[in-house]
Amino acid sequence: MRPLYIDGAPGCRVVLDEPALRVVMPDKADQLFPLSRISRVVCNGVVDWSMSALLACADTGILILFLEKNGEVRARWLGRGENKQVLTQRLADLLDRVDGQQRYENWYLAMEKLAARSFARRVHIENWREVPVNLLRKQLALTFSDTAGECANILQSLLYGELLNWLDENGLSHDVVGGLDLATDFSNLLVWDFFPALLTQDSSAPPTPLSQAGDLYQQQADRTYLLFRSSLNKLHRFLLTVS
Numbered sequence: 619m620r621p622l623y624i625d626g627a628p629g630c631r632v633v634l635d636e637p638a639l640r641v642v643m644p645d646k647a648d649q650l651f652p653l654s655r656i657s658r659v660v661c662n663g664v665v666d667w668s669m670s671a672l673l674a675c676a677d678t679g680i681l682i683l684f685l686e687k688n689g690e691v692r693a694r695w696l697g698r699g700e701n702k703q704v705l706t707q708r709l710a711d712l713l714d715r716v717d718g719q720q721r722y723e724n725w726y727l728a729m730e731k732l733a734a735r736s737f738a739r740r741v742h743i744e745n746w747r748e749v750p751v752n753l754l755r756k757q758l759a760l761t762f763s764d765t766a767g768e769c770a771n772i773l774q775s776l777l778y779g780e781l782l783n784w785l786d787e788n789g790l791s792h793d794v795v796g797g798l799d800l801a802t803d804f805s806n807l808l809v810w811d812f813f814p815a816l817l818t819q820d821s822s823a824p825p826t827p828l829s830q831a832g833d834l835y836q837q838q839a840d841r842t843y844l845l846f847r848s849s850l851n852k853l854h855r856f857l858l859t860v861s
Contacts, residue, residue: 621658621660622639623660625663626661626662627663628644629642629643629644630665631666632665632667632668632671633670634674637653637847638653639653639656639674652844653680653847653851654678654844654847658680660682660685662685665684676695678851681695705788705789705853705854706790708857708858709857712857713797719797721860722798725853726807729807730751730806733811734749735749737754737810737811737814741813741814758813762817765827765830766816766817768831770809773812773831774805776832777835781804781805781808784846785801804846804849807849808845808849811842815834815838
């Protein structure tokens with residue numbers, strides 16, 4: 619993680635382009651900075667922030683410093699402290715409720731619908747906004763070659779192993795969230811992002827499904843982590859609404 623320095627000017631804006639901050643500067647190309655890679659933001663000069671961008675920084679624990687022209691601190695925007703503990707406690711509190719499991723299940727199904735719609739849009743399905751998730755799964759099962767289907771299973775296993783580490787780093791290990799298999803749930807969501815590539819992948823190379831899956835996973839590793847962070851942030855915001 620690195621600090622983000624913004625040398626502002628009239629017309630400079632920072633907006634949320636989830637899962638990143640978009641810095642808009644007049645007469646320059648927009649720049650994207652993933653939230654997961656930012657330790658703090660230092661603004662010098664005129665920088666207008668959208669409220670959604672400020673709240674995203676707060677939710678992910680990112681400190682923002684606004685400097686005077688002489689370099690002194692004019693204001694600070696403090697991120698959420700002890701984010702890991704807050705997230706874990708809110709999830710535990712939800713599961714203690716009578717309707718907690720059902721509320722989590724509703725959130726998960728909504729996230730799955732978003733992931734499936736994103737896939738459907740990317741492969742140019744005409745009614746991508748309306749097509750049911752189960753129907754998409756059936757169509758994929760019929761469309762995938764044997765090699766692609768095996769690659770999809772391997773990718774999900776690779777995701778599961780990675781998620782055990784990522785979730786643990788965020789305080790969400792299995793012994794903390796008993797009753798939920800978050801690694802399986804998140805891997806089910808993230809694997810949708812690999813399906814467009816599997817539909818067009820050359821089955822002649824690499825030589826085995828494991829090699830194909832491994833190569834594809836490495837190609838999308840950075841994007842996959844950003845999607846994980848985005849999903850985790852959505853879970854956090856959901857927990858804030860039900861607390």
